[in-house]
Amino acid sequence: MAYLELKGINKIYPNGFHAVHDFNLEIEKGEFIVFVGPSGCGKSTTLRMIAGLEDISKGEFLIDGKRANELGPRQREVAMVFQSYALYPQLTVFDNLGYGLTLQGVDEDEIEEKVLNVAGILGLTDYLDRYPRALSGGQRQRVAVGRAIIRKVGVFLMDEPLSNLDAKQRVTMRSEITNIHRTTGATTIYVTHDQTEAMTMADRIVVMKEGVVQQIGTPKELYFDPVNTFVAGFIGEPPMNFIKSHVNGGCIKIGENTLDLKASFADKIGKYEGKDIIFGFRPESVIPMGTEKSYSMKCTVELTEMLGDNTNVYVNIGDDKAILKVNPHNTPAMDSEMEFSVPYDAAYLFDAETEMRIV
Ligand code: ATP
Numbered sequence: 103m104a105y106l107e108l109k110g111i112n113k114i115y116p117n118g119f120h121a122v123h124d125f126n127l128e129i130e131k132g133e134f135i136v137f138v139g140p141s142g143c144g145k146s147t148t149l150r151m152i153a154g155l156e157d158i159s160k161g162e163f164l165i166d167g168k169r170a171n172e173l174g175p176r177q178r179e180v181a182m183v184f185q186s187y188a189l190y191p192q193l194t195v196f197d198n199l200g201y202g203l204t205l206q207g208v209d210e211d212e213i214e215e216k217v218l219n220v221a222g223i224l225g226l227t228d229y230l231d232r233y234p235r236a237l238s239g240g241q242r243q244r245v246a247v248g249r250a251i252i253r254k255v256g257v258f259l260m261d262e263p264l265s266n267l268d269a270k271q272r273v274t275m276r277s278e279i280t281n282i283h284r285t286t287g288a289t290t291i292y293v294t295h296d297q298t299e300a301m302t303m304a305d306r307i308v309v310m311k312e313g314v315v316q317q318i319g320t321p322k323e324l325y326f327d328p329v330n331t332f333v334a335g336f337i338g339e340p341p342m343n344f345i346k347s348h349v350n351g352g353c354i355k356i357g358e359n360t361l362d363l364k365a366s367f368a369d370k371i372g373k374y375e376g377k378d379i380i381f382g383f384r385p386e387s388v389i390p391m392g393t394e395k396s397y398s399m400k401c402t403v404e405l406t407e408m409l410g411d412n413t414n415v416y417v418n419i420g421d422d423k424a425i426l427k428v429n430p431h432n433t434p435a436m437d438s439e440m441e442f443s444v445p446y447d448a449a450y451l452f453d454a455e456t457e458m459r460i461v
Contacts, residue, residue, distance in 0.1 A: 122313045137294075152291060221248065317329045334382055345419070356381065379453065380451070412428065
């Protein structure tokens with residue numbers, strides 16, 4: 103039996119807006135689950151229903167096999183870290199960390215022991231006497247996380263906890279949160295719109311769009327086996343290239359290039375004869391021209407971005423555009439013509455009408 107179960111969960115706000123549709127998910131004890139999707143897709147709403155901060159309009163939420171819909175936040179034994187991690191400005195780091203325990207009537211010695219322990223885990227030992235105003239954004243964030251993990255709860259819920267940090271701090275905190283998860287082993291549900299956070303931290307990712315779960319899987323499954331163009335385009339940076347084309351004799355034309363899709367999609371392409379499909383490939387999966395088992399294309403270089411470890415090359419293939427990631431030592435000149443290949447096993451096809459993956 104899963105630890106947490108969301109069965110056909112829906113949220114319809116009082117104004118009639120249907121924010122979450124039939125959300126189904128089983129979460130095992132100790133898992134790190136990330137809800138990811140663009141702004142407004144219903145991630146926070148779902149998290150708040152799990153926390154007990156928002157009513158569930160339809161469906162059932164179970165903890166350890168027992169219905170929890172009617173339980174208040176405290177009875178659910180969850181701790182939540184919000185986007186705006188409001189610390190108490192008049193309290194020191196020590197008191198901020200211990201505040202929840204004080205409210206629970208835990209005795210002082212025990213509070214001290216727990217605060218010192220959590221401060222040790224989070225690298226806050228030297229800051230215990232400081233007030234929040236004298237901390238950096240990253241340190242404040244750690245106090246907010248510390249306040250959540252100091253209570254022994256079954257589940258940590260985090261809503262965009264890194265969004266107020268700068269890029270460098272985010273990278274540091276990302277690995278700190280992963281480490282905390284490893285040490286505490288606590289079941290965690292983490293909300294973000296950032297695919298990198300999702301990919302680097304999650305055991306499993308739930309990709310959402312407009313209140314509907316698109317796909318649930320490990321980072322690897324979502325990257326290599328996306329179910330539709332939305333997931334394929336959301337996971338991966340730069341996003342997957344998509345080029346729409348008409349199937350004629352099992353072939354498609356992209357710019358001046360003819361790709362014989364029968365070569366690698368033999369049994370699947372037949373039923374798309376005379377229809378539009380979307381050809382997809384990731385910027386990082388292109389290779390220099392020439393290998394046999396690949397689709398080769400000529401294109402014109404519009405712009406290059408040297409990033410150090412690789413170069414992003416923006417190209418025009420006829421009227422279509424694509425981004426290619428190439429070795430910085432092979433950066434092509436702007437406006438030059440170049441050729442590249444997409445290995446058969448790195449090419450994706452999507453139904454142009456439904457946007458669902460064909461292969
Ligand atoms: P973000 O990343 O911007 O926080 P999100 O994916 O977490 O986005 P939610 O906050 O869950 O999105 O909101 C989902 C949808 O529900 C949005 O369209 C939002 O406008 C709407 N919504 C949120 N709260 C309410 C409310 N109280 N009444 C009506 N609609 C709401």
